[in-house]
Amino acid sequence: MNSLKARLKGAAVTSPAVSSRDLPHPESAEIRLESVLHALSDPMRLRIVRELAADGDELSCSYFDLPVTKSTTTHHFRVLRESGVIRQVYRGTAKMNGLRRDDLDGLFPGLLDALLDAAARQAARVRDLGDG
Amino acid sequence: MNSLKARLKGAAVTSPAVSSRDLPHPESAEIRLESVLHALSDPMRLRIVRELAADGDELSCSYFDLPVTKSTTTHHFRVLRESGVIRQVYRGTAKMNGLRRDDLDGLFPGLLDALLDAAARQAARVRDLGDG
DNA sequence: GCCGTACTACGATGACTATCGTACGAGACA
DNA sequence: TGTCTCGTACGATAGTCATCGTAGTACGGC
Numbered sequence: 001m002n003s004l005k006a007r008l009k010g011a012a013v014t015s016p017a018v019s020s021r022d023l024p025h026p027e028s029a030e031i032r033l034e035s036v037l038h039a040l041s042d043p044m045r046l047r048i049v050r051e052l053a054a055d056g057d058e059l060s061c062s063y064f065d066l067p068v069t070k071s072t073t074t075h076h077f078r079v080l081r082e083s084g085v086i087r088q089v090y091r092g093t094a095k096m097n098g099l100r101r102d103d104l105d106g107l108f109p110g111l112l113d114a115l116l117d118a119a120a121r122q123a124a125r126v127r128d129l130g131d132g
Numbered sequence: 133m134n135s136l137k138a139r140l141k142g143a144a145v146t147s148p149a150v151s152s153r154d155l156p157h158p159e160s161a162e163i164r165l166e167s168v169l170h171a172l173s174d175p176m177r178l179r180i181v182r183e184l185a186a187d188g189d190e191l192s193c194s195y196f197d198l199p200v201t202k203s204t205t206t207h208h209f210r211v212l213r214e215s216g217v218i219r220q221v222y223r224g225t226a227k228m229n230g231l232r233r234d235d236l237d238g239l240f241p242g243l244l245d246a247l248l249d250a251a252a253r254q255a256a257r258v259r260d261l262g263d264g
Numbered sequence: 265g266c267c268g269t270a271c272t273a274c275g276a277t278g279a280c281t282a283t284c285g286t287a288c289g290a291g292a293c294a
Numbered sequence: 295t296g297t298c299t300c301g302t303a304c305g306a307t308a309g310t311c312a313t314c315g316t317a318g319t320a321c322g323g324c
Contacts, residue, residue: 174281174282176282200282200283200284201283201284201285203283203284203285203286204282204283204284207281207282207283208282211281222290222291224290224291224292225290225291225292226291
């Protein structure tokens with residue numbers, strides 16, 4: 001049942017180099033706190049970032065099973081990339097996504113961990129409410 | 133030249149009790165991380181929160197010298213209140229604003245400090261760029 | 265070369281938002 | 295009572311955004 005995840009998690013690692021297509025990313029110094037917060041203020045994108053932080057640093061877009069269409073998924077990943085939260089790289093037909101942890105930690109030490117911890121706490125809180 | 137600030141910073145502290153008008157606030161348990169991040173993703177509101185954290189915990193709306201009209205200022209304060217970031221209380225004609233630090237620290241330990249630190253670092257970075 | 269998979273581009277749409285101006289209400293003070 | 299200040303309410307407006315569907319591109323494998 002996790003065959004899909006297993007298949008996609010390390011997809012196309014055999015490719016030694018990056019595809020010719022490359023995507024525009026902000027440089028580290030161009031990353032704005034407001035943009036990062038805006039990117040993470042959407043539940044779908046916060047969820048993506050949480051999975052990315054928990055499950056490894058190179059996940060394809062299709063690894064995520066989001067309750068929206070592919071177009072919308074593309075949109076959310078673009079927002080995350082353009083805000084500097086993730087780095088995206090084509091590998092074959094897949095687009096691999098990785099958290100820009102080093103850049104974010106360099107700019108805003110402790111922020112990413114605090115955000116991930118806050119998100120985890122909130123998720124646990126919501127889960128507890130669901131349990132009754 | 134800071135007479136305005138001095139006058140407004142402790143305005144109406146003589147009033148012992150809160151006015152009859154009171155404003156709707158989310159309870160601590162109702163505060164959502166996404167809403168907090170969304171509230172802080174606006175430069176104007178991030179600035180308000182930074183001043184609030186640095187300059188005391190009971191500042192009137194008019195203490196802030198924001199480059200927008202009064203209507204817009206009201207709007208931003210409402211967003212901050214409804215997201216659970218600040219608490220607002222009428223005192224005479226003034227509306228006093230305070231960070232909900234205890235609630236936020238209780239829900240998301242370390243988050244507020246990390247955010248304030250991140251904002252301070254970015255402000256310093258921008259300042260350095262300005263100095264050339 | 266052909267097909268399937270992964271993702272994109274584009275246009276549309278409905279919702280939200282930051283901003284303003286004007287008009288109004290609530291309290292302090294003469 | 296009148297007046298001043300602080301802040302609100304309301305309507306308008308221009309912009310952004312999350313979402314979709316459809317059509318299209320890029321790559322890998324047959």
